[in-house]
Amino acid sequence: MDEKLGIAGSGAIACGLAAAAARHGQVVLWARSPDSARRAQAAVAKACGKISGEVNAAHVSVETDLDALGTATAVIEAVVEDPVAKAGLWGGLAGVVADEALLASTTSSLSVQALGAASGAPERFVGLHVFNPVPKMQLVELAFPVEATERTRQRAQDLCAALGKTAVAVPDIPGFVVNRLLFPYLFSAVTLQEESGLSAEAIDTCMQLGAGHPMGPLALLDFVGLDVAQAIGEAIGAPVPATLTALVEQGALGRKTGRGFYDYD
Structure with missing residues:
Protein backbone atom coordinates (compact mmCIF):
# COMPACT_ATOMS: atom_id res chain seq x y z
CA MET A 1 0.00 0.00 0.00
CA ASP A 2 1.46 3.34 -1.05
CA GLU A 3 -0.27 5.35 1.69
CA LYS A 4 0.69 5.34 5.37
CA LEU A 5 -2.70 5.10 7.03
CA GLY A 6 -3.80 7.03 10.10
CA ILE A 7 -7.25 6.47 11.62
CA ALA A 8 -8.92 8.90 14.03
CA GLY A 9 -11.41 6.94 16.10
CA SER A 10 -11.64 3.77 18.15
CA GLY A 11 -15.12 2.33 17.48
CA ALA A 12 -16.10 -0.74 15.49
CA ILE A 13 -15.59 0.89 12.08
CA ALA A 14 -12.22 2.38 13.04
CA CYS A 15 -10.93 -0.90 14.50
CA GLY A 16 -12.25 -2.95 11.60
CA LEU A 17 -10.61 -0.61 9.12
CA ALA A 18 -7.32 -0.79 11.02
CA ALA A 19 -7.45 -4.59 10.97
CA ALA A 20 -8.22 -4.65 7.24
CA ALA A 21 -5.28 -2.33 6.56
CA ALA A 22 -2.87 -4.16 8.89
CA ARG A 23 -2.24 -6.90 6.34
CA HIS A 24 -0.85 -4.24 3.98
CA GLY A 25 1.43 -2.26 6.29
CA GLN A 26 1.72 -0.16 9.42
CA VAL A 27 -1.35 1.71 10.70
CA VAL A 28 -1.68 4.37 13.40
CA LEU A 29 -5.02 4.51 15.21
CA TRP A 30 -5.85 7.41 17.53
CA ALA A 31 -8.12 6.85 20.54
CA ARG A 32 -9.46 9.63 22.73
CA SER A 33 -8.50 8.14 26.11
CA PRO A 34 -6.37 5.36 27.62
CA ASP A 35 -9.51 3.29 28.27
CA SER A 36 -10.63 3.72 24.67
CA ALA A 37 -7.13 2.77 23.52
CA ARG A 38 -7.19 -0.46 25.53
CA ARG A 39 -10.58 -1.41 24.15
CA ALA A 40 -9.43 -0.56 20.63
CA GLN A 41 -6.28 -2.67 20.95
CA ALA A 42 -8.38 -5.66 21.99
CA ALA A 43 -10.93 -5.05 19.22
CA VAL A 44 -8.20 -4.79 16.56
CA ALA A 45 -6.58 -8.01 17.77
CA LYS A 46 -9.94 -9.79 17.68
CA ALA A 47 -10.69 -8.48 14.17
CA CYS A 48 -7.26 -9.48 12.91
CA GLY A 49 -7.82 -12.97 14.26
CA LYS A 50 -10.95 -13.35 12.15
CA ILE A 51 -9.26 -12.41 8.88
CA SER A 52 -8.22 -15.35 6.70
CA GLY A 53 -4.46 -15.51 6.37
CA GLU A 54 -1.93 -14.16 8.81
CA VAL A 55 -2.58 -10.59 9.92
CA ASN A 56 -0.34 -9.14 12.60
CA ALA A 57 -2.22 -6.90 15.04
CA ALA A 58 1.16 -5.45 16.02
CA HIS A 59 1.06 -3.58 12.71
CA VAL A 60 -1.54 -1.30 14.33
CA SER A 61 -0.15 1.26 16.74
CA VAL A 62 -2.88 2.63 19.05
CA GLU A 63 -2.06 6.12 20.34
CA THR A 64 -3.83 8.71 22.49
CA ASP A 65 -1.81 11.68 21.21
CA LEU A 66 -3.42 13.25 18.14
CA ASP A 67 0.03 14.29 16.92
CA ALA A 68 0.72 10.62 16.18
CA LEU A 69 -1.34 11.06 13.00
CA GLY A 70 1.07 13.71 11.72
CA THR A 71 3.21 11.23 9.78
CA ALA A 72 0.27 9.61 7.97
CA THR A 73 -0.17 10.26 4.25
CA ALA A 74 -3.88 9.34 4.45
CA VAL A 75 -5.95 10.23 7.53
CA ILE A 76 -9.40 8.70 7.93
CA GLU A 77 -11.79 10.10 10.54
CA ALA A 78 -14.09 7.40 11.93
CA VAL A 79 -15.85 8.88 14.95
CA VAL A 80 -19.52 9.07 15.94
CA GLU A 81 -21.98 10.01 13.16
CA ASP A 82 -22.54 13.53 14.45
CA PRO A 83 -21.65 16.62 12.39
CA VAL A 84 -20.55 18.65 15.43
CA ALA A 85 -18.27 15.88 16.72
CA LYS A 86 -16.75 15.29 13.30
CA ALA A 87 -16.23 19.00 12.58
CA GLY A 88 -14.64 19.44 16.01
CA LEU A 89 -12.18 16.63 15.37
CA TRP A 90 -11.26 18.02 11.96
CA GLY A 91 -10.60 21.35 13.64
CA GLY A 92 -8.15 19.61 15.95
CA LEU A 93 -6.54 17.72 13.08
CA ALA A 94 -5.98 20.86 11.02
CA GLY A 95 -2.66 21.63 12.69
CA VAL A 96 -1.58 17.99 12.78
CA VAL A 97 -2.06 16.35 9.40
CA ALA A 98 0.57 16.67 6.70
CA ASP A 99 -0.01 19.29 4.00
CA GLU A 100 -0.40 16.71 1.24
CA ALA A 101 -2.28 14.05 3.22
CA LEU A 102 -5.43 12.53 1.77
CA LEU A 103 -8.30 13.33 4.16
CA ALA A 104 -11.32 11.05 4.52
CA SER A 105 -14.39 10.44 6.65
CA THR A 106 -16.24 7.16 7.07
CA THR A 107 -19.55 9.03 7.31
CA SER A 108 -22.54 6.98 6.18
CA SER A 109 -25.08 9.78 5.83
CA LEU A 110 -23.65 13.27 6.45
CA SER A 111 -22.77 15.92 3.88
CA VAL A 112 -19.30 15.30 2.50
CA GLN A 113 -19.28 18.88 1.22
CA ALA A 114 -19.74 20.20 4.77
CA LEU A 115 -17.19 17.80 6.26
CA GLY A 116 -14.69 18.74 3.57
CA ALA A 117 -15.14 22.40 4.49
CA ALA A 118 -14.62 21.53 8.18
CA SER A 119 -11.36 19.80 7.31
CA GLY A 120 -9.96 23.02 5.85
CA ALA A 121 -8.80 21.21 2.72
CA PRO A 122 -11.82 20.10 0.67
CA GLU A 123 -9.63 19.66 -2.39
CA ARG A 124 -7.99 16.68 -0.62
CA PHE A 125 -11.14 15.31 1.01
CA VAL A 126 -13.29 12.23 0.37
CA GLY A 127 -16.24 10.53 2.00
CA LEU A 128 -15.03 6.95 2.32
CA HIS A 129 -18.04 4.91 3.48
CA VAL A 130 -16.93 1.42 4.48
CA PHE A 131 -19.37 -1.19 5.79
CA ASN A 132 -19.35 -3.19 8.99
CA PRO A 133 -17.68 -5.65 9.49
CA VAL A 134 -15.01 -3.85 7.50
CA PRO A 135 -12.61 -6.78 6.94
CA LYS A 136 -15.39 -8.82 5.27
CA MET A 137 -17.46 -6.23 3.41
CA GLN A 138 -16.10 -5.44 -0.03
CA LEU A 139 -17.91 -2.23 -1.00
CA VAL A 140 -16.68 1.30 -0.34
CA GLU A 141 -18.86 4.22 -1.38
CA LEU A 142 -16.76 7.25 -2.38
CA ALA A 143 -18.32 10.71 -2.34
CA PHE A 144 -16.42 13.92 -2.99
CA PRO A 145 -16.86 17.63 -2.32
CA VAL A 146 -16.92 19.73 -5.47
CA GLU A 147 -13.40 21.02 -4.74
CA ALA A 148 -11.82 17.56 -4.76
CA THR A 149 -9.06 17.30 -7.34
CA GLU A 150 -8.60 14.50 -9.83
CA ARG A 151 -5.51 13.45 -7.87
CA THR A 152 -7.63 13.14 -4.72
CA ARG A 153 -10.17 11.04 -6.57
CA GLN A 154 -7.48 8.74 -7.93
CA ARG A 155 -5.72 8.41 -4.56
CA ALA A 156 -9.03 7.41 -2.95
CA GLN A 157 -9.63 4.78 -5.63
CA ASP A 158 -6.07 3.48 -5.27
CA LEU A 159 -6.36 3.29 -1.47
CA CYS A 160 -9.52 1.18 -1.75
CA ALA A 161 -7.88 -1.10 -4.31
CA ALA A 162 -4.85 -1.55 -2.03
CA LEU A 163 -7.20 -2.59 0.77
CA GLY A 164 -8.83 -5.15 -1.52
CA LYS A 165 -12.11 -3.24 -1.70
CA THR A 166 -14.41 -2.37 -4.58
CA ALA A 167 -14.93 1.40 -4.74
CA VAL A 168 -17.99 2.97 -6.33
CA ALA A 169 -18.22 6.75 -6.77
CA VAL A 170 -21.64 7.95 -5.56
CA PRO A 171 -23.32 11.36 -5.33
CA ASP A 172 -22.97 13.41 -2.16
CA ILE A 173 -26.59 12.98 -1.10
CA PRO A 174 -27.89 11.89 2.34
CA GLY A 175 -27.33 8.16 2.75
CA PHE A 176 -25.43 7.88 -0.56
CA VAL A 177 -26.81 4.77 -2.34
CA VAL A 178 -26.85 1.82 0.06
Missing part, protein backbone atom coordinates in the same frame (compact mmCIF):
# COMPACT_ATOMS: atom_id res chain seq x y z
CA ASN A 179 -28.33 3.51 3.13
CA ARG A 180 -30.71 5.59 1.06
CA LEU A 181 -32.25 2.39 -0.30
CA LEU A 182 -31.66 0.09 2.67
CA PHE A 183 -33.06 1.96 5.65
CA PRO A 184 -36.56 2.62 4.33
CA TYR A 185 -36.77 -1.17 3.84
CA LEU A 186 -35.46 -1.86 7.37
CA PHE A 187 -37.90 0.62 8.87
CA SER A 188 -40.76 -0.98 6.91
CA ALA A 189 -40.01 -4.22 8.74
CA VAL A 190 -40.40 -2.42 12.08
CA THR A 191 -43.67 -0.90 10.91
CA LEU A 192 -44.89 -4.35 9.82
CA GLN A 193 -44.08 -5.70 13.27
CA GLU A 194 -46.00 -2.83 14.88
CA GLU A 195 -49.04 -3.43 12.68
CA SER A 196 -49.06 -7.23 12.69
CA GLY A 197 -47.68 -8.25 16.07
CA LEU A 198 -45.31 -10.71 14.36
CA SER A 199 -42.18 -11.63 16.25
CA ALA A 200 -38.79 -10.39 15.11
CA GLU A 201 -37.82 -14.01 14.45
CA ALA A 202 -40.82 -14.56 12.17
CA ILE A 203 -40.14 -11.47 10.06
CA ASP A 204 -36.44 -12.18 9.79
CA THR A 205 -36.97 -15.84 8.90
CA CYS A 206 -39.36 -14.84 6.11
CA MET A 207 -36.84 -12.46 4.57
CA GLN A 208 -33.93 -14.86 4.97
CA LEU A 209 -35.64 -17.94 3.53
CA GLY A 210 -38.07 -16.21 1.19
CA ALA A 211 -35.92 -13.41 -0.20
CA GLY A 212 -32.48 -14.97 0.26
CA HIS A 213 -31.21 -12.27 2.60
CA PRO A 214 -28.21 -13.33 4.72
CA MET A 215 -29.65 -11.48 7.74
CA GLY A 216 -33.20 -10.44 8.53
CA PRO A 217 -34.04 -6.72 8.71
CA LEU A 218 -34.60 -6.55 12.48
CA ALA A 219 -31.43 -8.49 13.26
CA LEU A 220 -29.59 -6.19 10.87
CA LEU A 221 -30.89 -3.10 12.67
CA ASP A 222 -29.61 -4.54 15.95
CA PHE A 223 -26.24 -5.21 14.30
CA VAL A 224 -25.96 -1.68 12.92
CA GLY A 225 -27.05 -0.12 16.23
CA LEU A 226 -30.48 1.39 16.72
CA ASP A 227 -29.04 4.80 17.59
CA VAL A 228 -27.05 4.76 14.36
CA ALA A 229 -30.13 3.64 12.43
CA GLN A 230 -32.15 6.48 13.96
CA ALA A 231 -29.49 9.02 12.99
CA ILE A 232 -29.34 7.70 9.43
CA GLY A 233 -33.12 7.76 9.14
CA GLU A 234 -33.23 11.38 10.25
CA ALA A 235 -30.42 12.29 7.86
CA ILE A 236 -32.07 10.74 4.81
CA GLY A 237 -35.57 11.92 5.71
CA ALA A 238 -37.01 8.43 6.25
CA PRO A 239 -39.67 8.28 9.00
CA VAL A 240 -38.22 6.46 12.01
CA PRO A 241 -40.75 4.01 13.51
CA ALA A 242 -41.99 4.69 17.05
CA THR A 243 -40.81 1.29 18.31
CA LEU A 244 -37.25 1.98 17.24
CA THR A 245 -37.29 5.45 18.79
CA ALA A 246 -38.63 4.01 22.06
CA LEU A 247 -35.88 1.39 22.20
CA VAL A 248 -33.23 4.08 21.69
CA GLU A 249 -34.74 6.13 24.50
CA GLN A 250 -34.51 3.06 26.76
CA GLY A 251 -30.84 2.60 25.90
CA ALA A 252 -31.61 -0.65 24.08
CA LEU A 253 -29.40 -0.04 21.05
CA GLY A 254 -29.01 -3.58 19.72
CA ARG A 255 -26.11 -5.98 20.01
CA LYS A 256 -23.72 -3.47 21.54
CA THR A 257 -25.96 -2.99 24.59
CA GLY A 258 -27.28 -6.56 24.78
CA ARG A 259 -30.85 -5.69 23.83
CA GLY A 260 -32.73 -4.27 20.88
CA PHE A 261 -35.31 -6.10 18.79
CA TYR A 262 -33.63 -9.21 20.22
CA ASP A 263 -32.35 -9.93 23.73
CA TYR A 264 -28.67 -10.89 23.53
CA ASP A 265 -28.19 -11.61 27.23
Whole structure:
Protein backbone atom coordinates (compact mmCIF):
# COMPACT_ATOMS: atom_id res chain seq x y z
CA MET A 1 0.00 0.00 0.00
CA ASP A 2 1.46 3.34 -1.05
CA GLU A 3 -0.27 5.35 1.69
CA LYS A 4 0.69 5.34 5.37
CA LEU A 5 -2.70 5.10 7.03
CA GLY A 6 -3.80 7.03 10.10
CA ILE A 7 -7.25 6.47 11.62
CA ALA A 8 -8.92 8.90 14.03
CA GLY A 9 -11.41 6.94 16.10
CA SER A 10 -11.64 3.77 18.15
CA GLY A 11 -15.12 2.33 17.48
CA ALA A 12 -16.10 -0.74 15.49
CA ILE A 13 -15.59 0.89 12.08
CA ALA A 14 -12.22 2.38 13.04
CA CYS A 15 -10.93 -0.90 14.50
CA GLY A 16 -12.25 -2.95 11.60
CA LEU A 17 -10.61 -0.61 9.12
CA ALA A 18 -7.32 -0.79 11.02
CA ALA A 19 -7.45 -4.59 10.97
CA ALA A 20 -8.22 -4.65 7.24
CA ALA A 21 -5.28 -2.33 6.56
CA ALA A 22 -2.87 -4.16 8.89
CA ARG A 23 -2.24 -6.90 6.34
CA HIS A 24 -0.85 -4.24 3.98
CA GLY A 25 1.43 -2.26 6.29
CA GLN A 26 1.72 -0.16 9.42
CA VAL A 27 -1.35 1.71 10.70
CA VAL A 28 -1.68 4.37 13.40
CA LEU A 29 -5.02 4.51 15.21
CA TRP A 30 -5.85 7.41 17.53
CA ALA A 31 -8.12 6.85 20.54
CA ARG A 32 -9.46 9.63 22.73
CA SER A 33 -8.50 8.14 26.11
CA PRO A 34 -6.37 5.36 27.62
CA ASP A 35 -9.51 3.29 28.27
CA SER A 36 -10.63 3.72 24.67
CA ALA A 37 -7.13 2.77 23.52
CA ARG A 38 -7.19 -0.46 25.53
CA ARG A 39 -10.58 -1.41 24.15
CA ALA A 40 -9.43 -0.56 20.63
CA GLN A 41 -6.28 -2.67 20.95
CA ALA A 42 -8.38 -5.66 21.99
CA ALA A 43 -10.93 -5.05 19.22
CA VAL A 44 -8.20 -4.79 16.56
CA ALA A 45 -6.58 -8.01 17.77
CA LYS A 46 -9.94 -9.79 17.68
CA ALA A 47 -10.69 -8.48 14.17
CA CYS A 48 -7.26 -9.48 12.91
CA GLY A 49 -7.82 -12.97 14.26
CA LYS A 50 -10.95 -13.35 12.15
CA ILE A 51 -9.26 -12.41 8.88
CA SER A 52 -8.22 -15.35 6.70
CA GLY A 53 -4.46 -15.51 6.37
CA GLU A 54 -1.93 -14.16 8.81
CA VAL A 55 -2.58 -10.59 9.92
CA ASN A 56 -0.34 -9.14 12.60
CA ALA A 57 -2.22 -6.90 15.04
CA ALA A 58 1.16 -5.45 16.02
CA HIS A 59 1.06 -3.58 12.71
CA VAL A 60 -1.54 -1.30 14.33
CA SER A 61 -0.15 1.26 16.74
CA VAL A 62 -2.88 2.63 19.05
CA GLU A 63 -2.06 6.12 20.34
CA THR A 64 -3.83 8.71 22.49
CA ASP A 65 -1.81 11.68 21.21
CA LEU A 66 -3.42 13.25 18.14
CA ASP A 67 0.03 14.29 16.92
CA ALA A 68 0.72 10.62 16.18
CA LEU A 69 -1.34 11.06 13.00
CA GLY A 70 1.07 13.71 11.72
CA THR A 71 3.21 11.23 9.78
CA ALA A 72 0.27 9.61 7.97
CA THR A 73 -0.17 10.26 4.25
CA ALA A 74 -3.88 9.34 4.45
CA VAL A 75 -5.95 10.23 7.53
CA ILE A 76 -9.40 8.70 7.93
CA GLU A 77 -11.79 10.10 10.54
CA ALA A 78 -14.09 7.40 11.93
CA VAL A 79 -15.85 8.88 14.95
CA VAL A 80 -19.52 9.07 15.94
CA GLU A 81 -21.98 10.01 13.16
CA ASP A 82 -22.54 13.53 14.45
CA PRO A 83 -21.65 16.62 12.39
CA VAL A 84 -20.55 18.65 15.43
CA ALA A 85 -18.27 15.88 16.72
CA LYS A 86 -16.75 15.29 13.30
CA ALA A 87 -16.23 19.00 12.58
CA GLY A 88 -14.64 19.44 16.01
CA LEU A 89 -12.18 16.63 15.37
CA TRP A 90 -11.26 18.02 11.96
CA GLY A 91 -10.60 21.35 13.64
CA GLY A 92 -8.15 19.61 15.95
CA LEU A 93 -6.54 17.72 13.08
CA ALA A 94 -5.98 20.86 11.02
CA GLY A 95 -2.66 21.63 12.69
CA VAL A 96 -1.58 17.99 12.78
CA VAL A 97 -2.06 16.35 9.40
CA ALA A 98 0.57 16.67 6.70
CA ASP A 99 -0.01 19.29 4.00
CA GLU A 100 -0.40 16.71 1.24
CA ALA A 101 -2.28 14.05 3.22
CA LEU A 102 -5.43 12.53 1.77
CA LEU A 103 -8.30 13.33 4.16
CA ALA A 104 -11.32 11.05 4.52
CA SER A 105 -14.39 10.44 6.65
CA THR A 106 -16.24 7.16 7.07
CA THR A 107 -19.55 9.03 7.31
CA SER A 108 -22.54 6.98 6.18
CA SER A 109 -25.08 9.78 5.83
CA LEU A 110 -23.65 13.27 6.45
CA SER A 111 -22.77 15.92 3.88
CA VAL A 112 -19.30 15.30 2.50
CA GLN A 113 -19.28 18.88 1.22
CA ALA A 114 -19.74 20.20 4.77
CA LEU A 115 -17.19 17.80 6.26
CA GLY A 116 -14.69 18.74 3.57
CA ALA A 117 -15.14 22.40 4.49
CA ALA A 118 -14.62 21.53 8.18
CA SER A 119 -11.36 19.80 7.31
CA GLY A 120 -9.96 23.02 5.85
CA ALA A 121 -8.80 21.21 2.72
CA PRO A 122 -11.82 20.10 0.67
CA GLU A 123 -9.63 19.66 -2.39
CA ARG A 124 -7.99 16.68 -0.62
CA PHE A 125 -11.14 15.31 1.01
CA VAL A 126 -13.29 12.23 0.37
CA GLY A 127 -16.24 10.53 2.00
CA LEU A 128 -15.03 6.95 2.32
CA HIS A 129 -18.04 4.91 3.48
CA VAL A 130 -16.93 1.42 4.48
CA PHE A 131 -19.37 -1.19 5.79
CA ASN A 132 -19.35 -3.19 8.99
CA PRO A 133 -17.68 -5.65 9.49
CA VAL A 134 -15.01 -3.85 7.50
CA PRO A 135 -12.61 -6.78 6.94
CA LYS A 136 -15.39 -8.82 5.27
CA MET A 137 -17.46 -6.23 3.41
CA GLN A 138 -16.10 -5.44 -0.03
CA LEU A 139 -17.91 -2.23 -1.00
CA VAL A 140 -16.68 1.30 -0.34
CA GLU A 141 -18.86 4.22 -1.38
CA LEU A 142 -16.76 7.25 -2.38
CA ALA A 143 -18.32 10.71 -2.34
CA PHE A 144 -16.42 13.92 -2.99
CA PRO A 145 -16.86 17.63 -2.32
CA VAL A 146 -16.92 19.73 -5.47
CA GLU A 147 -13.40 21.02 -4.74
CA ALA A 148 -11.82 17.56 -4.76
CA THR A 149 -9.06 17.30 -7.34
CA GLU A 150 -8.60 14.50 -9.83
CA ARG A 151 -5.51 13.45 -7.87
CA THR A 152 -7.63 13.14 -4.72
CA ARG A 153 -10.17 11.04 -6.57
CA GLN A 154 -7.48 8.74 -7.93
CA ARG A 155 -5.72 8.41 -4.56
CA ALA A 156 -9.03 7.41 -2.95
CA GLN A 157 -9.63 4.78 -5.63
CA ASP A 158 -6.07 3.48 -5.27
CA LEU A 159 -6.36 3.29 -1.47
CA CYS A 160 -9.52 1.18 -1.75
CA ALA A 161 -7.88 -1.10 -4.31
CA ALA A 162 -4.85 -1.55 -2.03
CA LEU A 163 -7.20 -2.59 0.77
CA GLY A 164 -8.83 -5.15 -1.52
CA LYS A 165 -12.11 -3.24 -1.70
CA THR A 166 -14.41 -2.37 -4.58
CA ALA A 167 -14.93 1.40 -4.74
CA VAL A 168 -17.99 2.97 -6.33
CA ALA A 169 -18.22 6.75 -6.77
CA VAL A 170 -21.64 7.95 -5.56
CA PRO A 171 -23.32 11.36 -5.33
CA ASP A 172 -22.97 13.41 -2.16
CA ILE A 173 -26.59 12.98 -1.10
CA PRO A 174 -27.89 11.89 2.34
CA GLY A 175 -27.33 8.16 2.75
CA PHE A 176 -25.43 7.88 -0.56
CA VAL A 177 -26.81 4.77 -2.34
CA VAL A 178 -26.85 1.82 0.06
CA ASN A 179 -28.33 3.51 3.13
CA ARG A 180 -30.71 5.59 1.06
CA LEU A 181 -32.25 2.39 -0.30
CA LEU A 182 -31.66 0.09 2.67
CA PHE A 183 -33.06 1.96 5.65
CA PRO A 184 -36.56 2.62 4.33
CA TYR A 185 -36.77 -1.17 3.84
CA LEU A 186 -35.46 -1.86 7.37
CA PHE A 187 -37.90 0.62 8.87
CA SER A 188 -40.76 -0.98 6.91
CA ALA A 189 -40.01 -4.22 8.74
CA VAL A 190 -40.40 -2.42 12.08
CA THR A 191 -43.67 -0.90 10.91
CA LEU A 192 -44.89 -4.35 9.82
CA GLN A 193 -44.08 -5.70 13.27
CA GLU A 194 -46.00 -2.83 14.88
CA GLU A 195 -49.04 -3.43 12.68
CA SER A 196 -49.06 -7.23 12.69
CA GLY A 197 -47.68 -8.25 16.07
CA LEU A 198 -45.31 -10.71 14.36
CA SER A 199 -42.18 -11.63 16.25
CA ALA A 200 -38.79 -10.39 15.11
CA GLU A 201 -37.82 -14.01 14.45
CA ALA A 202 -40.82 -14.56 12.17
CA ILE A 203 -40.14 -11.47 10.06
CA ASP A 204 -36.44 -12.18 9.79
CA THR A 205 -36.97 -15.84 8.90
CA CYS A 206 -39.36 -14.84 6.11
CA MET A 207 -36.84 -12.46 4.57
CA GLN A 208 -33.93 -14.86 4.97
CA LEU A 209 -35.64 -17.94 3.53
CA GLY A 210 -38.07 -16.21 1.19
CA ALA A 211 -35.92 -13.41 -0.20
CA GLY A 212 -32.48 -14.97 0.26
CA HIS A 213 -31.21 -12.27 2.60
CA PRO A 214 -28.21 -13.33 4.72
CA MET A 215 -29.65 -11.48 7.74
CA GLY A 216 -33.20 -10.44 8.53
CA PRO A 217 -34.04 -6.72 8.71
CA LEU A 218 -34.60 -6.55 12.48
CA ALA A 219 -31.43 -8.49 13.26
CA LEU A 220 -29.59 -6.19 10.87
CA LEU A 221 -30.89 -3.10 12.67
CA ASP A 222 -29.61 -4.54 15.95
CA PHE A 223 -26.24 -5.21 14.30
CA VAL A 224 -25.96 -1.68 12.92
CA GLY A 225 -27.05 -0.12 16.23
CA LEU A 226 -30.48 1.39 16.72
CA ASP A 227 -29.04 4.80 17.59
CA VAL A 228 -27.05 4.76 14.36
CA ALA A 229 -30.13 3.64 12.43
CA GLN A 230 -32.15 6.48 13.96
CA ALA A 231 -29.49 9.02 12.99
CA ILE A 232 -29.34 7.70 9.43
CA GLY A 233 -33.12 7.76 9.14
CA GLU A 234 -33.23 11.38 10.25
CA ALA A 235 -30.42 12.29 7.86
CA ILE A 236 -32.07 10.74 4.81
CA GLY A 237 -35.57 11.92 5.71
CA ALA A 238 -37.01 8.43 6.25
CA PRO A 239 -39.67 8.28 9.00
CA VAL A 240 -38.22 6.46 12.01
CA PRO A 241 -40.75 4.01 13.51
CA ALA A 242 -41.99 4.69 17.05
CA THR A 243 -40.81 1.29 18.31
CA LEU A 244 -37.25 1.98 17.24
CA THR A 245 -37.29 5.45 18.79
CA ALA A 246 -38.63 4.01 22.06
CA LEU A 247 -35.88 1.39 22.20
CA VAL A 248 -33.23 4.08 21.69
CA GLU A 249 -34.74 6.13 24.50
CA GLN A 250 -34.51 3.06 26.76
CA GLY A 251 -30.84 2.60 25.90
CA ALA A 252 -31.61 -0.65 24.08
CA LEU A 253 -29.40 -0.04 21.05
CA GLY A 254 -29.01 -3.58 19.72
CA ARG A 255 -26.11 -5.98 20.01
CA LYS A 256 -23.72 -3.47 21.54
CA THR A 257 -25.96 -2.99 24.59
CA GLY A 258 -27.28 -6.56 24.78
CA ARG A 259 -30.85 -5.69 23.83
CA GLY A 260 -32.73 -4.27 20.88
CA PHE A 261 -35.31 -6.10 18.79
CA TYR A 262 -33.63 -9.21 20.22
CA ASP A 263 -32.35 -9.93 23.73
CA TYR A 264 -28.67 -10.89 23.53
CA ASP A 265 -28.19 -11.61 27.23
